[in-house]
Amino acid sequence: MNAISVSGVTKSFRGDMSLKKREVLRGVTFEARSGEALGFLGSNGAGKTTSIKIILGLIRADGGTVELFGRPAGCRDAASRTGYLPEMPYFYPHLTLAEFLEFCGRLSGVPARDLARRIDRVLETVDLAPHRGLRLKGFSKGMLQRAGLAQAILHDPDLLVLDEPFSGLDPVGRRLVRDVLVDLKARGKTIFFSSHILPDMEALCDRVAIIRDGVIAKTLGLDELVRLGEGRIEITARGVRPGTLAGLDECVSSAAPRGEETFVVVREQRFVRSVIERLYERGADVISVAGVRRSLEDIFMQEIARPAWPARAETPGGERSSEPAAFVGF
């Protein structure tokens, strides 16, 4: 069963001073399978937060369906199995951390006899145990973010919806949150999160859904990410004379001499052997061979640079229904 099923969701908002509605979501369709980590990627204003709010029942979709574990979004059953960390969370500053978690636990229906033990455990997990008696108004942004993660996992939910979970964290905090999420994933929890910190997303996600202009532009699996990540290969060689690489145009995209060395950029992995053999045949010395991996960031930047297309770019099965030809492949 899918933890999240979003199908053809549309949503428009009317501006404060305008009668005209602005279409924010134009048929968003994707699913998060139980036990997977699905990254949600998109530029500002692409529709990420609106999608997340619809999934959580904070706003209603104009059209389409949203289900969590087969139940309508926003219903009590779905909510009790979901943990949520909002973007830029505001927590009650008048409460101490322990009081705040106690409040959240009670709202989530954590049995009173288990509450203290669970609070202790999550505070250890997010490394905030020494601060349990401090009021939240004295917390730094990073500490608040970790407190937010603590409240999201306090009731041991099956699904975690995290909006920018790495925002405001220092490198140590980022590592801590990443480790917590890796551990939760290993325990079979479903994690659905948006982030602008793409290396973290790349390290955590099984799949990535890229939203753009209110539609899911692309959903990439881990294997596809790896394949797309196999970018160009750079060979550094010495003693390359003019004409050495003649006839290898389909293998080599460029060869740039710099002093005694020449940097040869090979288009794909499969051409590396041919290029190296040619270099040795013609008396050149190969100094190094380095793969320049394309990051998720590169892929994302390429994706958002493409021209927009009409709504419903991707169907529930992942097939593109109205995709422009230029979009196929990277």
Added chain:
Amino acid sequence: MRRVAAVAINTFRESVRERILVVAAAFGAVLMGGSVFLSPLAVGARQKIVMDVGLAAISIVGVLAAVFLGGTLVHKEVDRKAIYLVLTRPVSRSAYLAGKLAGVVLAVSLIVAVMAVVLAAALVLGNVAPRPAVFAAVYLSLLEAAVIASIVVFFSTFTTPMLASFFALCCFAAGSLSNDLRVFAEKFGGAGTRIAADAFYYLLPNLRVFNLRHEAVHDLPFRAVDVALATGYAAVYVAAVLCVACLVFRRREFA
């Protein structure tokens, strides 16, 4: 019920830790203290002045505290998005509103209780034992504040704190006069005026039923059944307003 209690306790904590409660209590104390110092001017009616001003201060401060707390608490949570943490859990919007209202009423009860203790102390110091009517009047003032709190919570589900507070204060003023307006319309108004006055009379809270101050000050007899009826009226009115507030709040989106 556990979730309503959790929201109520959180609201109460927030209210208690806000300085406004201290300000409200100080305002009440100043009013009552002033009456103690000025009462010698009223020859032979010193304790009546203390009691009259004290009970009026309890009523006014209770209502103002209810208006301020009720008007800002819901809006603040929506504005700062703290409400996301509550409504994304298995908590219905009705339970959230009921908890908020209960928290506000708890906080107002604390202010009213503190002021009632101060008033009782002032009376005891003046060698007057507080009469049961005084405590009944304080209790009814609390019910009055609870009714006004429900109205301000209702308005706060769809408007700003400023407007919610303004509308609630208008309801307080109109509710205090609704009986007089109805009588006036019956004597001097046309058919339309009478219908309008009747509609207002039934729609607005009849706050006169919560006023036992005259009986308390002048040591007049009062009926316990009237206090019980006022309690029932407050419960029904608050429940009705809360139901309408829930209907409005259920449709609200948190974009």
